[in-house]
Amino acid sequence: MNCFSQKRTSSQESISQQTQLGQMCGSKQLFRDRYQILQILGRGGFGITFLAKNAVLPGNPLCVIKQLCPKVTNPQSWQRACARFEKEARTLGQLGSHSQIPMLLDYFQANGEFFLIQEYVPGLTLAREVRQTGPKSETSVKQFLQELLPVLQYLHKHHVIHRDIKPQNLLRCEYDGRVVLIDFGAVKEQLVDQAANTNFIGTRGFAPPEQFSLRPVYASDIYALGVTCIYMLTGKSPLEFDYDPSTGDICWRKEIHVSDSFAQILGKMVKITLNDRFQTADEVMKALGNESYLPTLANCLTTQKLNNKSITQHENSNKTPDVYVPPIARTASAIRKWRVKLNETRLHN
Structure with a gap:
């Protein structure tokens, strides 16, 4: 089942008329003698995305064709754009071995434009899922984080910052629920020369301040992921929330009913001040792991202060004490009891 609407908007009609692939949409004509263009999936600031099928391979598998439109004005800019496209395509090829990242099938240049061919994953975006079924529970959002944080860990390990994590860019596969x-049109290597990159990449509300300053770091993806969690819990766009005038942080706490421990984790994920935020996916995963053990630890810990009277009562009774007695104290108590019994035996003899 195709999760995308079959109705064509006026914008899509415009794309159909203005682009080669748009004009081929719905026809039997093949792009590069291989791809039959089925429909327009969407348009962003950097290109247009089409759903297509490979008419040559057995079974005619579906794929996504992303047409990137570089805005260049001279040969030097074009050469830089070509080099960057080549670099990003190779990065995508390396990342596509992960089961939660669409595989890159092909890439090429044609008629002054760049094309990426990627695996098609059927399903609903989290944005559409929330619109259809309503806000998620704390348990569901924690499960989502446990699924996605390893993906961020994988990206950052390969020196890649996504820069545009949001509910619209997260898809739940209809086959297996992953x-x-x-x-990944917005993916840039962390070592890209920032002086050559003067375009902001990201989405307002989901991108932190350092990203607007064209200096994204790994923690920028952590911020976007945290805001995505808040959206899942509330169904509200980040732009709908008030902001703390002194810190710039989102005022989201009153809108969400979650445990204090999870609220602290979310709060640290969406801190505006970079130094106050989680720096890596590993840190968030560790915090979530510790948070899951808090109820068990609370049940194991005593809140009563141990005193000599408690130990004395324990020594004079064979019953289990009401308060926690350390192992050393229990051993000393047992030795004292043994000595008392030994002296009593000697007196009777």
Whole structure:
């Protein structure tokens, strides 16, 4: 089942008229003698995305064709754009071995435009899922984080910052329910020369301040992921929330009913001040792991202060004490009891 609407908007009609692939949409004509263009999936600031099928391979598997439209004005800019496209395509090829990242099938240049061919993953985006079924529970959002944080860990290990994590770019596969991070048109290597990159990449509300300053770091993806969690819990866009005038942080706490421990984790994920935020996916995963053990630890810990009277009562009774007695104290008590019994035996003899 195709999760995308078959109705064509006026914008899509415009794309159909203005682009080669748009004009081929719905026809039997093949792009590069291989791809039959089925429909337009969407348009962003950097290109247009089409759903297609490979008419040559057995079974005619579906794929996604992303047409990137570089805005260049001179040969030097074009050469830089070509080099960057080549670099990003190779990065996508390396990342596509992960089951939660669409596989890159092909890439090429044609008629002054760049094309990426990627695996098609059927399903609903988290944005559409929330619109259809309503906000998620704390348990569901924790499960989502446990599924997606390893993907971020994988990206960052390969020196890649996604820069545009949001509910619209997260897809739940209809076959097996896994969460897939889609739309890697915004992926940039962390070592890209920032002086050559003067375009902001990201989405307002989901991108932190350092990203607007064109200096994204791994923690920028952590911020976007935290805001995505808040959206899942409330169904509200981050732009609908008030902001703390002194810190710039989102005022989201009163809108969500979650445990204090999970609220602290979310709060640290969406801190505006970079130094106050989780820096890596590992840190968030560790915090979630510790948070899951808090109820068990609370049941094991005593809140009563141990005193000599408690130990004395324990020594004079064979019953289990009401308060926690350390192992050393229990051993000393047992030795004292043994000595008392030994002296009593000697007196009777």
